[in-house]
Amino acid sequence: MSTKYSVPRGFRDFPPEVALFRRRIMELIEEVFERYGFDPIETPVIEYWETLKGKYGEEVESKLLYRFQDPWSEEWLALRYDLTVPLARFVASHAPTLPFKRYHIGRVWRHERPQKGRYREFWQCDADIVGSPYPEADAEVVDLVCDVMKTLGYSGFKVRLNDRRLLKGVFEEELNLSRYGEGKILEVFRVIDKLEKIGREGVEGELLKAGLSRHEAEKIMEAVDVSGNPEKTLSELESRFRGNRNVEAAVGHLQELIAASSHREDITLDLSMVRGLDYYTGPIFEVYVEEPKIGALAGGGRYDDLIERYGGPSTPSTGVSIGLERIIDAGLELGLFNLKRKTCTQVFTVSMGEKYWSYARSVAREMRREGLRVQVDLMRRNYRKQLEYCEKKGIRAIAFVGEKEASTGTVTLYFREEKKRYEQTPLKDAIQILKREAQ
Ligand code: AMP
Numbered sequence: 365m366s367t368k369y370s371v372p373r374g375f376r377d378f379p380p381e382v383a384l385f386r387r388r389i390m391e392l393i394e395e396v397f398e399r400y401g402f403d404p405i406e407t408p409v410i411e412y413w414e415t416l417k418g419k420y421g422e423e424v425e426s427k428l429l430y431r432f433q434d435p436w437s438e439e440w441l442a443l444r445y446d447l448t449v450p451l452a453r454f455v456a457s458h459a460p461t462l463p464f465k466r467y468h469i470g471r472v473w474r475h476e477r478p479q480k481g482r483y484r485e486f487w488q489c490d491a492d493i494v495g496s497p498y499p500e501a502d503a504e505v506v507d508l509v510c511d512v513m514k515t516l517g518y519s520g521f522k523v524r525l526n527d528r529r530l531l532k533g534v535f536e537e538e539l540n541l542s543r544y545g546e547g548k549i550l551e552v553f554r555v556i557d558k559l560e561k562i563g564r565e566g567v568e569g570e571l572l573k574a575g576l577s578r579h580e581a582e583k584i585m586e587a588v589d590v591s592g593n594p595e596k597t598l599s600e601l602e603s604r605f606r607g608n609r610n611v612e613a614a615v616g617h618l619q620e621l622i623a624a625s626s627h628r629e630d631i632t633l634d635l636s637m638v639r640g641l642d643y644y645t646g647p648i649f650e651v652y653v654e655e656p657k658i659g660a661l662a663g664g665g666r667y668d669d670l671i672e673r674y675g676g677p678s679t680p681s682t683g684v685s686i687g688l689e690r691i692i693d694a695g696l697e698l699g700l701f702n703l704k705r706k707t708c709t710q711v712f713t714v715s716m717g718e719k720y721w722s723y724a725r726s727v728a729r730e731m732r733r734e735g736l737r738v739q740v741d742l743m744r745r746n747y748r749k750q751l752e753y754c755e756k757k758g759i760r761a762i763a764f765v766g767e768k769e770a771s772t773g774t775v776t777l778y779f780r781e782e783k784k785r786y787e788q789t790p791l792k793d794a795i796q797i798l799k800r801e802a803q
Pocket of ligand 1: 474483484486661663685687688689690691
Protein backbone atom coordinates (compact mmCIF):
# COMPACT_ATOMS: atom_id res chain seq x y z
CA MET A 365 0.00 0.00 0.00
CA SER A 366 1.32 3.41 -0.87
CA THR A 367 1.38 5.98 1.91
CA LYS A 368 2.16 8.64 -0.64
CA TYR A 369 -1.39 8.43 -1.89
CA SER A 370 -3.14 8.06 1.45
CA VAL A 371 -5.88 10.49 2.47
CA PRO A 372 -5.12 13.53 4.70
CA ARG A 373 -5.16 13.07 8.46
CA GLY A 374 -8.66 13.17 9.92
CA PHE A 375 -10.20 12.26 6.52
CA ARG A 376 -11.40 8.78 5.53
CA ASP A 377 -12.44 6.53 2.65
CA PHE A 378 -15.55 4.43 3.05
CA PRO A 379 -15.58 1.05 1.24
CA PRO A 380 -18.99 -0.15 -0.03
CA GLU A 381 -19.97 -2.15 3.06
CA VAL A 382 -19.30 0.87 5.29
CA ALA A 383 -20.85 3.35 2.84
CA LEU A 384 -23.99 1.20 2.62
CA PHE A 385 -24.27 0.97 6.38
CA ARG A 386 -23.74 4.72 6.83
CA ARG A 387 -26.38 5.39 4.20
CA ARG A 388 -28.83 3.15 6.03
CA ILE A 389 -28.27 5.11 9.27
CA MET A 390 -28.74 8.39 7.39
CA GLU A 391 -31.98 7.05 5.88
CA LEU A 392 -33.30 6.11 9.32
CA ILE A 393 -32.47 9.60 10.62
CA GLU A 394 -34.05 11.18 7.54
CA GLU A 395 -37.23 9.15 8.08
CA VAL A 396 -37.58 10.54 11.61
CA PHE A 397 -36.89 14.09 10.38
CA GLU A 398 -39.59 13.72 7.74
CA ARG A 399 -42.06 12.29 10.27
CA TYR A 400 -41.78 15.62 12.10
CA GLY A 401 -42.41 17.57 8.90
CA PHE A 402 -38.87 18.71 8.03
CA ASP A 403 -37.95 19.09 4.34
CA PRO A 404 -34.44 18.79 2.91
CA ILE A 405 -32.28 21.58 1.55
CA GLU A 406 -28.76 21.57 0.14
CA THR A 407 -26.21 24.38 0.34
CA PRO A 408 -22.70 24.61 -1.13
CA VAL A 409 -19.77 23.11 0.77
CA ILE A 410 -17.82 26.31 0.15
CA GLU A 411 -19.00 29.68 1.46
CA TYR A 412 -17.47 33.13 1.21
CA TRP A 413 -15.18 33.77 4.15
CA GLU A 414 -17.28 36.89 4.86
CA THR A 415 -20.32 34.66 5.42
CA LEU A 416 -18.66 32.59 8.13
CA LYS A 417 -16.56 35.33 9.70
CA GLY A 418 -17.59 36.51 13.16
CA LYS A 419 -20.18 33.78 13.78
CA TYR A 420 -18.40 31.07 15.75
CA GLY A 421 -15.81 32.69 18.02
CA GLU A 422 -12.15 33.60 17.88
CA GLU A 423 -10.63 30.13 18.28
CA VAL A 424 -12.75 28.61 15.53
CA GLU A 425 -11.83 31.41 13.16
CA SER A 426 -8.14 31.40 13.81
CA LYS A 427 -7.53 27.65 14.14
CA LEU A 428 -10.38 25.43 13.06
CA LEU A 429 -11.88 26.82 9.89
CA TYR A 430 -10.45 25.69 6.55
CA ARG A 431 -9.93 28.99 4.81
CA PHE A 432 -8.22 29.57 1.47
CA GLN A 433 -7.85 32.08 -1.31
CA ASP A 434 -9.19 31.10 -4.71
CA PRO A 435 -6.11 31.44 -6.96
CA TRP A 436 -8.21 32.60 -9.92
CA SER A 437 -10.59 35.13 -8.43
CA GLU A 438 -8.39 35.82 -5.37
CA GLU A 439 -11.57 35.74 -3.25
CA TRP A 440 -11.33 34.36 0.27
CA LEU A 441 -13.42 31.22 0.69
CA ALA A 442 -13.96 28.65 3.46
CA LEU A 443 -15.23 25.09 3.78
CA ARG A 444 -18.44 25.09 5.80
CA TYR A 445 -17.84 24.49 9.50
CA ASP A 446 -21.41 23.50 10.32
CA LEU A 447 -24.81 23.54 8.63
CA THR A 448 -26.44 26.19 10.82
CA VAL A 449 -24.62 29.29 9.59
CA PRO A 450 -25.23 28.35 5.92
CA LEU A 451 -28.91 27.89 6.85
CA ALA A 452 -29.03 31.42 8.28
CA ARG A 453 -27.55 32.80 5.06
CA PHE A 454 -30.02 30.70 3.03
CA VAL A 455 -33.02 31.97 5.00
CA ALA A 456 -31.94 35.60 4.72
CA SER A 457 -31.61 35.32 0.94
CA HIS A 458 -34.57 33.02 0.11
CA ALA A 459 -37.12 34.28 2.68
CA PRO A 460 -38.97 30.94 2.96
CA THR A 461 -42.48 30.65 4.43
CA LEU A 462 -42.31 30.43 8.22
CA PRO A 463 -42.01 28.29 10.18
CA PHE A 464 -39.35 26.91 7.90
CA LYS A 465 -38.57 23.35 8.98
CA ARG A 466 -35.55 22.13 7.11
CA TYR A 467 -33.20 19.22 7.47
CA HIS A 468 -29.76 18.86 5.96
CA ILE A 469 -27.41 15.90 6.12
CA GLY A 470 -23.97 16.75 4.85
CA ARG A 471 -20.27 16.91 5.51
CA VAL A 472 -18.54 19.68 7.38
CA TRP A 473 -14.85 20.37 7.95
CA ARG A 474 -12.93 21.38 11.06
CA HIS A 475 -9.17 21.52 11.42
CA GLU A 476 -9.18 19.76 14.81
CA ARG A 477 -6.69 17.33 16.29
CA PRO A 478 -7.99 13.93 15.16
CA GLN A 479 -8.81 11.53 18.01
CA LYS A 480 -11.58 9.18 19.08
CA GLY A 481 -14.88 10.56 17.78
CA ARG A 482 -13.12 13.61 16.34
CA TYR A 483 -12.43 13.88 12.64
CA ARG A 484 -11.55 16.70 10.29
CA GLU A 485 -14.23 15.70 7.82
CA PHE A 486 -17.47 14.47 9.33
CA TRP A 487 -21.21 14.40 8.67
CA GLN A 488 -23.82 16.33 10.55
CA CYS A 489 -27.54 15.63 10.43
CA ASP A 490 -29.28 18.90 11.22
CA ALA A 491 -32.93 19.76 11.71
CA ASP A 492 -33.95 23.35 12.44
CA ILE A 493 -37.17 25.25 12.99
CA VAL A 494 -36.84 28.79 11.69
CA GLY A 495 -39.38 31.40 12.75
CA SER A 496 -40.77 30.24 16.10
CA PRO A 497 -39.69 31.94 19.34
CA TYR A 498 -41.75 29.54 21.47
CA PRO A 499 -40.60 26.78 23.84
CA GLU A 500 -42.71 24.18 22.02
CA ALA A 501 -40.38 24.56 19.03
CA ASP A 502 -37.37 23.83 21.25
CA ALA A 503 -39.28 20.90 22.76
CA GLU A 504 -40.00 19.52 19.30
CA VAL A 505 -36.30 19.61 18.45
CA VAL A 506 -35.43 17.80 21.70
CA ASP A 507 -38.16 15.21 21.06
CA LEU A 508 -36.91 14.76 17.52
CA VAL A 509 -33.38 13.90 18.58
CA CYS A 510 -34.66 11.55 21.32
CA ASP A 511 -36.77 9.80 18.68
CA VAL A 512 -33.73 9.47 16.42
CA MET A 513 -31.74 7.94 19.28
CA LYS A 514 -34.52 5.46 20.05
CA THR A 515 -35.04 4.58 16.40
CA LEU A 516 -31.34 3.72 16.15
CA GLY A 517 -31.61 1.46 19.19
CA TYR A 518 -30.11 3.69 21.89
CA SER A 519 -31.74 3.48 25.29
CA GLY A 520 -29.59 4.87 28.12
CA PHE A 521 -28.91 8.34 26.76
CA LYS A 522 -29.32 11.70 28.52
CA VAL A 523 -30.21 15.14 27.23
CA ARG A 524 -28.27 17.78 29.14
CA LEU A 525 -30.23 21.00 29.04
CA ASN A 526 -29.21 24.55 29.88
CA ASP A 527 -30.00 28.09 28.80
CA ARG A 528 -27.35 30.68 27.96
CA ARG A 529 -29.42 33.27 29.85
CA LEU A 530 -29.23 31.29 33.11
CA LEU A 531 -25.47 31.61 33.50
CA LYS A 532 -25.56 35.13 32.11
CA GLY A 533 -28.06 36.08 34.83
CA VAL A 534 -26.10 34.35 37.55
CA PHE A 535 -22.87 36.02 36.43
CA GLU A 536 -24.58 39.45 36.30
CA GLU A 537 -26.01 39.03 39.75
CA GLU A 538 -22.93 37.65 41.43
CA LEU A 539 -19.98 38.91 39.41
CA ASN A 540 -20.87 41.92 37.31
CA LEU A 541 -18.89 40.47 34.39
CA SER A 542 -20.26 43.05 31.98
CA ARG A 543 -17.79 45.60 33.38
CA TYR A 544 -15.15 43.72 31.37
CA GLY A 545 -16.99 44.55 28.15
CA GLU A 546 -19.57 42.82 25.96
CA GLY A 547 -17.43 39.93 24.73
CA LYS A 548 -16.37 38.69 28.17
CA ILE A 549 -19.36 36.46 28.83
CA LEU A 550 -18.95 34.74 25.45
CA GLU A 551 -15.27 34.23 26.25
CA VAL A 552 -16.21 32.68 29.61
CA PHE A 553 -18.73 30.38 27.85
CA ARG A 554 -16.03 29.22 25.45
CA VAL A 555 -13.72 28.41 28.36
CA ILE A 556 -16.43 26.51 30.27
CA ASP A 557 -17.17 24.55 27.10
CA LYS A 558 -13.72 22.97 27.45
CA LEU A 559 -14.56 21.44 30.84
CA GLU A 560 -14.68 17.91 29.53
CA LYS A 561 -11.51 18.36 27.46
CA ILE A 562 -9.25 20.08 30.00
CA GLY A 563 -10.89 19.42 33.39
CA ARG A 564 -11.78 21.80 36.24
CA GLU A 565 -8.26 22.98 36.91
CA GLY A 566 -7.68 23.63 33.24
CA VAL A 567 -10.85 25.73 33.07
CA GLU A 568 -9.95 27.69 36.21
CA GLY A 569 -6.50 28.33 34.77
CA GLU A 570 -7.96 29.63 31.52
CA LEU A 571 -10.42 31.87 33.37
CA LEU A 572 -7.49 33.45 35.22
CA LYS A 573 -5.64 33.81 31.94
CA ALA A 574 -8.70 35.58 30.54
CA GLY A 575 -8.20 38.26 33.19
CA LEU A 576 -10.70 37.17 35.86
CA SER A 577 -9.79 37.19 39.54
CA ARG A 578 -9.46 33.95 41.54
CA HIS A 579 -12.66 34.82 43.42
CA GLU A 580 -14.52 35.26 40.12
CA ALA A 581 -13.13 32.01 38.72
CA GLU A 582 -14.26 30.16 41.85
CA LYS A 583 -17.74 31.69 41.70
CA ILE A 584 -18.03 30.65 38.05
CA MET A 585 -17.04 27.07 38.90
CA GLU A 586 -19.62 27.07 41.69
CA ALA A 587 -22.31 28.23 39.29
CA VAL A 588 -21.56 25.57 36.68
CA ASP A 589 -21.69 22.87 39.37
CA VAL A 590 -25.48 23.19 39.48
CA SER A 591 -27.16 20.19 37.86
CA GLY A 592 -29.95 17.71 38.47
CA ASN A 593 -33.67 17.18 38.10
CA PRO A 594 -34.81 20.03 35.82
CA GLU A 595 -38.07 21.03 37.56
CA LYS A 596 -36.51 21.06 41.02
CA THR A 597 -33.29 22.81 39.98
CA LEU A 598 -35.16 25.44 38.00
CA SER A 599 -37.44 26.37 40.87
CA GLU A 600 -34.41 26.62 43.19
CA LEU A 601 -32.68 28.97 40.73
CA GLU A 602 -35.88 30.97 40.35
CA SER A 603 -36.20 31.66 44.05
CA ARG A 604 -32.48 32.33 44.49
CA PHE A 605 -32.34 34.89 41.65
CA ARG A 606 -35.81 36.40 41.88
CA GLY A 607 -36.04 39.62 39.90
CA ASN A 608 -33.14 38.82 37.59
CA ARG A 609 -34.47 39.34 34.08
CA ASN A 610 -32.23 36.78 32.38
CA VAL A 611 -32.73 34.03 34.96
CA GLU A 612 -36.50 34.56 34.97
CA ALA A 613 -36.73 34.46 31.18
CA ALA A 614 -34.62 31.28 31.03
CA VAL A 615 -36.50 29.51 33.84
CA GLY A 616 -39.89 30.30 32.28
CA HIS A 617 -38.76 29.15 28.83
CA LEU A 618 -37.18 25.93 30.10
CA GLN A 619 -40.19 25.08 32.28
CA GLU A 620 -42.48 25.38 29.26
CA LEU A 621 -40.04 23.42 27.10
CA ILE A 622 -39.97 20.54 29.58
CA ALA A 623 -43.74 20.59 29.99
CA ALA A 624 -44.15 20.39 26.18
CA SER A 625 -41.64 17.58 25.69
CA SER A 626 -42.64 13.95 25.47
CA HIS A 627 -39.16 12.91 26.59
CA ARG A 628 -39.04 14.61 29.99
CA GLU A 629 -37.54 11.55 31.63
CA ASP A 630 -34.41 11.81 29.44
CA ILE A 631 -33.66 15.46 30.33
CA THR A 632 -31.36 16.76 33.10
CA LEU A 633 -30.48 20.37 33.79
CA ASP A 634 -26.74 20.97 33.67
CA LEU A 635 -25.28 24.45 33.97
CA SER A 636 -21.80 23.28 32.94
CA MET A 637 -23.04 22.48 29.44
CA VAL A 638 -22.69 25.80 27.59
CA ARG A 639 -21.97 24.85 23.92
CA GLY A 640 -18.90 26.31 22.27
CA LEU A 641 -20.38 28.40 19.48
CA ASP A 642 -21.09 32.09 19.88
CA TYR A 643 -24.41 32.23 18.08
CA TYR A 644 -26.61 30.61 20.77
CA THR A 645 -28.99 32.93 22.62
CA GLY A 646 -31.34 30.74 24.72
CA PRO A 647 -31.95 27.07 25.52
CA ILE A 648 -29.10 24.74 24.56
CA PHE A 649 -28.73 20.99 24.91
CA GLU A 650 -26.44 18.06 24.21
CA VAL A 651 -27.08 14.33 24.02
CA TYR A 652 -24.74 11.92 25.80
CA VAL A 653 -24.35 8.24 26.55
CA GLU A 654 -22.56 7.07 29.70
CA GLU A 655 -20.37 4.70 27.67
CA PRO A 656 -18.42 4.95 25.45
CA LYS A 657 -16.85 8.28 26.41
CA ILE A 658 -16.92 9.90 23.02
CA GLY A 659 -18.28 13.39 23.74
CA ALA A 660 -21.71 14.69 22.72
CA LEU A 661 -23.53 12.62 20.10
CA ALA A 662 -25.72 15.58 19.23
CA GLY A 663 -26.10 19.18 20.26
CA GLY A 664 -28.33 22.09 19.56
CA GLY A 665 -30.10 25.15 20.78
CA ARG A 666 -31.75 28.45 20.05
CA TYR A 667 -30.10 31.17 17.99
CA ASP A 668 -32.50 34.10 17.70
CA ASP A 669 -30.14 36.72 16.27
CA LEU A 670 -28.18 34.86 13.62
CA ILE A 671 -30.45 35.32 10.60
CA GLU A 672 -30.77 39.05 11.23
CA ARG A 673 -27.00 39.29 10.88
CA TYR A 674 -27.36 38.35 7.20
CA GLY A 675 -29.74 41.22 6.61
CA GLY A 676 -32.95 39.21 7.13
CA PRO A 677 -35.69 40.31 9.52
CA SER A 678 -35.50 39.18 13.16
CA THR A 679 -36.15 35.43 12.88
CA PRO A 680 -35.98 33.36 16.07
CA SER A 681 -34.74 29.86 15.36
CA THR A 682 -33.85 26.63 17.08
CA GLY A 683 -32.30 23.37 15.93
CA VAL A 684 -30.19 20.31 16.49
CA SER A 685 -27.10 18.84 14.91
CA ILE A 686 -26.53 15.09 15.19
CA GLY A 687 -22.94 13.92 14.71
CA LEU A 688 -23.20 10.94 12.38
CA GLU A 689 -19.73 9.53 13.14
CA ARG A 690 -20.23 9.58 16.89
CA ILE A 691 -23.68 8.02 16.59
CA ILE A 692 -22.14 5.27 14.47
CA ASP A 693 -18.92 4.79 16.46
CA ALA A 694 -20.75 4.65 19.80
CA GLY A 695 -23.51 2.42 18.36
CA LEU A 696 -20.94 -0.05 17.02
CA GLU A 697 -19.19 -0.17 20.40
CA LEU A 698 -22.51 -0.76 22.11
CA GLY A 699 -23.36 -3.53 19.64
CA LEU A 700 -26.46 -1.73 18.34
CA PHE A 701 -25.69 -2.19 14.64
CA ASN A 702 -24.36 -4.99 12.52
CA LEU A 703 -22.20 -4.57 9.47
CA LYS A 704 -23.30 -7.69 7.61
CA ARG A 705 -24.56 -6.10 4.44
CA LYS A 706 -21.70 -5.75 1.97
CA THR A 707 -23.55 -4.91 -1.23
CA CYS A 708 -26.86 -3.59 -2.41
CA THR A 709 -26.99 -6.19 -5.21
CA GLN A 710 -29.89 -8.59 -4.60
CA VAL A 711 -29.18 -11.13 -7.30
CA PHE A 712 -26.40 -12.18 -9.67
CA THR A 713 -27.19 -13.95 -12.93
CA VAL A 714 -24.56 -16.67 -13.25
CA SER A 715 -24.21 -18.05 -16.76
CA MET A 716 -23.01 -21.63 -17.14
CA GLY A 717 -21.02 -20.90 -20.30
CA GLU A 718 -20.35 -18.50 -23.14
CA LYS A 719 -23.44 -19.63 -25.06
CA TYR A 720 -25.72 -18.17 -22.33
CA TRP A 721 -24.14 -14.74 -21.89
CA SER A 722 -26.71 -13.06 -23.99
CA TYR A 723 -29.63 -14.83 -22.23
CA ALA A 724 -28.08 -13.90 -18.84
CA ARG A 725 -28.06 -10.24 -19.89
CA SER A 726 -31.67 -10.38 -21.02
CA VAL A 727 -32.66 -11.95 -17.67
CA ALA A 728 -30.82 -9.14 -15.85
CA ARG A 729 -32.55 -6.55 -18.05
CA GLU A 730 -36.00 -7.94 -17.25
CA MET A 731 -35.25 -8.14 -13.52
CA ARG A 732 -33.97 -4.56 -13.46
CA ARG A 733 -37.11 -3.42 -15.26
CA GLU A 734 -39.02 -4.93 -12.35
CA GLY A 735 -36.97 -2.92 -9.85
CA LEU A 736 -34.52 -5.59 -8.67
CA ARG A 737 -30.84 -4.75 -8.07
CA VAL A 738 -28.98 -7.09 -10.38
CA GLN A 739 -25.44 -7.84 -11.53
CA VAL A 740 -24.42 -9.92 -14.49
CA ASP A 741 -20.89 -11.16 -15.24
CA LEU A 742 -18.81 -8.60 -17.13
CA MET A 743 -15.47 -10.39 -16.84
CA ARG A 744 -16.22 -13.42 -19.06
CA ARG A 745 -15.46 -15.73 -16.14
CA ASN A 746 -16.44 -19.37 -15.76
CA TYR A 747 -19.35 -20.10 -13.44
CA ARG A 748 -17.10 -21.12 -10.52
CA LYS A 749 -15.35 -17.75 -10.57
CA GLN A 750 -18.72 -16.01 -10.79
CA LEU A 751 -19.86 -17.89 -7.70
CA GLU A 752 -16.68 -16.98 -5.82
CA TYR A 753 -17.37 -13.35 -6.60
CA CYS A 754 -20.94 -13.66 -5.26
CA GLU A 755 -19.62 -15.20 -2.08
CA LYS A 756 -16.97 -12.52 -1.53
CA LYS A 757 -19.46 -9.75 -2.16
CA GLY A 758 -22.13 -11.37 0.02
CA ILE A 759 -24.76 -11.40 -2.75
CA ARG A 760 -27.71 -13.34 -1.36
CA ALA A 761 -29.38 -14.79 -4.44
CA ILE A 762 -28.08 -16.36 -7.63
CA ALA A 763 -30.02 -16.88 -10.84
CA PHE A 764 -28.31 -19.69 -12.79
CA VAL A 765 -28.81 -19.77 -16.52
CA GLY A 766 -27.68 -22.73 -18.64
CA GLU A 767 -28.97 -24.91 -21.44
CA LYS A 768 -32.31 -25.84 -19.88
CA GLU A 769 -33.08 -22.37 -18.58
CA ALA A 770 -32.20 -20.61 -21.85
CA SER A 771 -34.39 -22.96 -23.87
CA THR A 772 -37.42 -22.70 -21.57
CA GLY A 773 -37.25 -18.99 -20.58
CA THR A 774 -36.58 -19.89 -16.95
CA VAL A 775 -33.87 -19.43 -14.30
CA THR A 776 -32.76 -21.65 -11.45
CA LEU A 777 -32.75 -19.58 -8.29
CA TYR A 778 -30.44 -20.32 -5.40
CA PHE A 779 -30.33 -18.53 -2.02
CA ARG A 780 -26.81 -19.01 -0.72
CA GLU A 781 -27.34 -18.67 3.04
CA GLU A 782 -30.53 -20.69 3.23
CA LYS A 783 -29.27 -23.19 0.61
CA LYS A 784 -32.73 -23.00 -0.94
CA ARG A 785 -33.23 -23.85 -4.63
CA TYR A 786 -36.04 -23.12 -7.09
CA GLU A 787 -35.31 -25.24 -10.19
CA GLN A 788 -36.14 -23.85 -13.65
CA THR A 789 -38.61 -21.26 -12.54
CA PRO A 790 -40.37 -19.08 -15.13
CA LEU A 791 -38.71 -15.65 -15.07
CA LYS A 792 -41.89 -13.84 -13.95
CA ASP A 793 -42.30 -16.17 -10.95
CA ALA A 794 -38.57 -15.95 -10.14
CA ILE A 795 -38.85 -12.16 -10.02
CA GLN A 796 -41.74 -12.40 -7.54
CA ILE A 797 -39.72 -14.79 -5.33
CA LEU A 798 -36.72 -12.45 -5.41
CA LYS A 799 -38.84 -9.44 -4.53
CA ARG A 800 -40.16 -11.36 -1.54
CA GLU A 801 -37.04 -13.09 -0.32
CA ALA A 802 -33.94 -11.20 -1.46
CA GLN A 803 -34.32 -7.77 0.17
P1 AMP B 1 -21.36 21.26 17.03
O1 AMP B 1 -21.70 21.86 15.69
O2 AMP B 1 -19.95 21.52 17.46
O3 AMP B 1 -22.36 21.55 18.05
O4 AMP B 1 -21.42 19.69 16.81
C1 AMP B 1 -22.61 18.96 16.69
C2 AMP B 1 -22.28 17.49 16.75
O5 AMP B 1 -21.32 17.16 15.73
C3 AMP B 1 -21.58 17.08 18.05
O6 AMP B 1 -22.51 16.78 19.04
C4 AMP B 1 -20.79 15.86 17.62
O7 AMP B 1 -21.60 14.71 17.66
C5 AMP B 1 -20.44 16.15 16.19
N1 AMP B 1 -19.04 16.61 16.06
C6 AMP B 1 -18.52 17.82 16.38
N2 AMP B 1 -17.21 17.89 16.08
C7 AMP B 1 -16.88 16.68 15.54
C8 AMP B 1 -15.68 16.13 14.99
N3 AMP B 1 -14.55 16.83 14.94
N4 AMP B 1 -15.72 14.86 14.52
C9 AMP B 1 -16.86 14.14 14.55
N5 AMP B 1 -18.02 14.61 15.03
C10 AMP B 1 -18.05 15.87 15.52
